[in-house]
Amino acid sequence: MEVFSTEKIYDFMRKRFAFLGLSSILFIASIVLLFTKGLNFGIDFAGGTIVQVKYEQVAPIDKIRDTLKATKYGNSIITKFGSDEEVVIRITGSSSDLTNDISDEMHKILVPTGNFEIRRIDMVGAKVGGELREKGLMALSLSLIVMLIYLSVRFEWRFAVASVFALVHDITIAMGAISLFSIEVNLDILAAILTLLGYSLNDTIIVFDRIREQIQTSKANDLKEIINESVSKTLSRTTLTSLTTLFVVATLYFFGGEIINGFSFTLLVGIIVGTYSSIFIAASFLVQLNFSIDDFRIKESEKIKRQKEKEKLRAMYEQGTV
Structure with missing residues (x-):
C-alpha cells in the first residue's frame, strides 16, 4: 500500500x-x-503514599478533596481509578512516618464521605x-x-x-x-x-x-x-x-x-x-x-575490498591452498 x-x-x-x-x-x-x-514528579520519584479507595456509590471526589483540605493531607491529588466508584489519593512527599500504616488514619478522615473500603496503600520513601x-x-x-x-x-x-x-x-x-x-x-x-x-x-x-x-x-x-x-x-x-x-x-x-x-x-x-x-x-x-559522499564511497569500497579478500583467504584455506 x-x-x-x-x-x-x-x-x-x-x-x-x-x-x-x-x-x-x-x-x-x-x-x-x-x-x-x-x-x-509523582510518587515513584518524589516519594509519598498512594491510597486506593472503593466506594459503594459514585465516589464524591469534591467532598473527599474538601475533607482532606482540613488535614495534613490537604495537598493530595485525587483521581478516578478505573470506575466512578473507585479513586486514588496521591499524597506526594507525605510527612507521615512511612514505617507506620496510615490505613486507620485515612479511614477515620474519610468517614464523612460515605461508605467505602480502603483497598490498597503503597508507600515510597523520599530516598527510594x-x-x-x-x-x-x-x-x-x-x-x-x-x-x-x-x-x-x-x-x-x-x-x-x-x-x-x-x-x-x-x-x-x-x-x-x-x-x-x-x-x-x-x-x-x-x-x-x-x-x-x-x-x-x-x-x-x-x-x-x-x-x-x-x-x-x-x-x-x-x-x-x-x-x-x-x-x-x-x-x-x-x-x-x-x-x-x-x-x-x-x-x-x-x-x-x-x-x-x-x-x-x-x-x-x-x-x-x-x-x-x-x-x-x-x-x-x-x-x-x-x-562527504566521496569520502563515504571510498570507505565503503575499501570495506568491500577487505571483505572480498577475507572471503578469498577463507576459500583458499578451505581448499587447503593456504
Missing part, C-alpha cells in the same frame, strides 16, 4: 532551514519549560524515590551512549551523531509537553520515554539505511538530492507505520482510563515528533555536519 508515490521526489531539503527553525523554537521552549516550570530518579536518568544516558556506539559501527560517525541529535530533539520536546501539561512523571512515563527512544531510532535508521544504499547505487554527487530521493522512497512506510501506531495510542489515551493517561500522552506526543524528525530533521543534520 502506497500513500505517497515512490516515483515522485519531494524536495525536503529546500525547506530544511524552515523545519530546523521550527524545531529550534520547540526545543528551546521545551528547555525553558523544564528549567522554569520543571517536572511534576531519589534513587529511582537517578537510575532513570542513568538508563536514558546509557541508552543514548549505546545507540551512539551501535550507529557508529553500523554506519559512519556523522550518521551516529545526526541520529543522537534527532533522539535528543524528540525526547526533549516530549518532556517539554509533559512539563507544559503538568503530567505526573512516574515509572510509566520513564517506560514511555525509553519506548520512544527505540521507536524514533528505528524510523531514523530506516531513512539513513536508504540514504546509504542510495549513495552506493546512485551516481549523483549532491547529498541533498540523494536525501530527497531516499526520504521520498521511505515516506509511505514511515507514514503508514506512524499512523497505525498513532491510532492504537490515541485509543489508549481517550478510552484507556486515568491510570495510563500519562503513558499514552507521552507516546502520542513522541510518535508525532519522532515521525516529524525522521522525515524533516534527522537527514538535515547530515547536511549540517558536512557529510
Whole structure:
C-alpha cells in the first residue's frame, strides 16, 4: 500500500532551514519549560503514599478533596481509578512516618464521605524515590551512549551523531509537553520515554539505511538530492507505520482510563515528533555536519575490498591452498 508515490521526489531539503527553525523554537521552549516550570514528579520519584479507595456509590471526589483540605493531607491529588466508584489519593512527599500504616488514619478522615473500603496503600520513601530518579536518568544516558556506539559501527560517525541529535530533539520536546501539561512523571512515563527512544531510532535508521544504499547505487554527487530521493522512497512506510501506531495510542489515551493517561500522552506526543524528525530533521543534520559522499564511497569500497579478500583467504584455506 502506497500513500505517497515512490516515483515522485519531494524536495525536503529546500525547506530544511524552515523545519530546523521550527524545531529550534520547540526545543528551546521545551528547555525553558523544564528549567522554569520543571517536572511534576509523582510518587515513584518524589516519594509519598498512594491510597486506593472503593466506594459503594459514585465516589464524591469534591467532598473527599474538601475533607482532606482540613488535614495534613490537604495537598493530595485525587483521581478516578478505573470506575466512578473507585479513586486514588496521591499524597506526594507525605510527612507521615512511612514505617507506620496510615490505613486507620485515612479511614477515620474519610468517614464523612460515605461508605467505602480502603483497598490498597503503597508507600515510597523520599530516598527510594531519589534513587529511582537517578537510575532513570542513568538508563536514558546509557541508552543514548549505546545507540551512539551501535550507529557508529553500523554506519559512519556523522550518521551516529545526526541520529543522537534527532533522539535528543524528540525526547526533549516530549518532556517539554509533559512539563507544559503538568503530567505526573512516574515509572510509566520513564517506560514511555525509553519506548520512544527505540521507536524514533528505528524510523531514523530506516531513512539513513536508504540514504546509504542510495549513495552506493546512485551516481549523483549532491547529498541533498540523494536525501530527497531516499526520504521520498521511505515516506509511505514511515507514514503508514506512524499512523497505525498513532491510532492504537490515541485509543489508549481517550478510552484507556486515568491510570495510563500519562503513558499514552507521552507516546502520542513522541510518535508525532519522532515521525516529524525522521522525515524533516534527522537527514538535515547530515547536511549540517558536512557529510562527504566521496569520502563515504571510498570507505565503503575499501570495506568491500577487505571483505572480498577475507572471503578469498577463507576459500583458499578451505581448499587447503593456504
